Amino acid sequence: MRYGGDNRGRLLIIVLIVTSLFLITLDLRGVSVINGVRTGTQTALTPVQKFGSWALTPLRNFASDVTHLGRTRNQIEKLKVENQKLRNTLLNRTVADAQLKQLKSVLNLAGAGGYKVINAKVISQGPTTSFTQTITIDAGTSSGIRSNMTVISGYGLVGVVKVAYPDSSLVQLASDPAFRIGARIAKSEQIGILSGQGSRSGVLQLLDNTTTVKVGDVLLARGSESGRPFVPGVPIGEVTSVDNSPGAVAQTAEVRFYANFSTLGVVAVVIANPESDPRDSLVPPKPVPTPLPTVTIYASPSPSPSTSTEP
């Protein structure tokens, strides 16, 4: 039997259609109640949708992987290559940043001392099998570098150019056991000879045995005639211990070099003597200790209920 419909049914359909047309008209006219209902529905659904998204993420990822299997594999390979490139770039960037930092500090020092310098990158560390302490830098005679020129880093003295080649130079580090430099103690003007010991510490031998040297005294280069091999005023290091043996012919002190020879990346070769001796102007500032916060607790006895005498 086919449905023929009746008046009630037709009326219902007409009412429903009119209602829907009414809704369309209201919405198109921008009645706020309609928008409010929609917004309210969305607000109520959002937590459920978030839960659904969270719950279905593994399934969605799996489905995506299955449907894009070939593409995913290619993408993984591509991303691996890209990742490696980015890692290399990041590594280079880290090295470049470190070198930039060193370059900035070395230029600051050179600028403060009035030294005319040629910057150079350390391209190799000399072998220690022959018990020498040397580095090779990527600048040589073509850049104006000659032997017996002072080499500095951002912290102070590094060494002296031993041999200058056209495009590179061999630098004898201040830590080399054969290294000697005339030094003076800042402010007190006492002079002595500092020699390398094969490590980051050197030994200062004072020329005048009657003078005294203290731990923490700063050593600066005395300077040579016409600035070669050493320009004056370059910070060398700090006295860490003093040997006051009564029978010693000359007073000696152990000095820790400011420059860290194992992390040298960028150095500068001083190619001309400063116009005036910088004197003590390059003495590095003493580190300011950070005050530690202290907490004071006052303990006061609390009344014990057992000892209470109240009625």
Place this chain on the structure above:
Amino acid sequence: MHHHLHHHLPAPNLDATMTIRRYLLSTPIFLFIYILQEAFITQLRLPLGGVSLLLIATLIWATLSTPEIGALTGFGAGILMDLSQSSPGPMGHWTLVLILAGYGVAFLGYGDDNIRSNPINIVLITTVGVVASQFVFLILGFLLGQELGSIAHVAFLLAGSAFWTAIVSPLVLKILAFVHANVFGTRSLI
């Protein structure tokens, strides 16, 4: 007989009350399907435009019902679809389409147990109904000033919708037929 029935006035009122009560019983079912659709199925990001479980359920439900219930079901489901975030049209857009669709598919199947007892026919009616509803929705949207996009894209989405409906409707048909029979107190023919 026809004349005789019209003289028993309380009978249609009682019948209408029963119908409305049973119609209201189906509301939580469609609300559940709506939440399932909005919270889970839309998250699956299925290819070919995905599937609308609410649309499929509405048309299957309507196929199993009288035209009045079909239209009422379409009205309720249309309101829900209009409330959906993904609905581009104004409120009432889907409502109007689904009233017509619900009425239409119910009209096709009503009174003919050969159609209603054969799952293949219901799946076919539902699939055609879903595609036709979406097509009418597009046309109505065009008349209301919405952008349709390229014809190729529209055709692709309609084909995708037909594909998913043909896949999903047999899976949910048995469940919906069982629930429908329980709500309306009839014997399931599926």
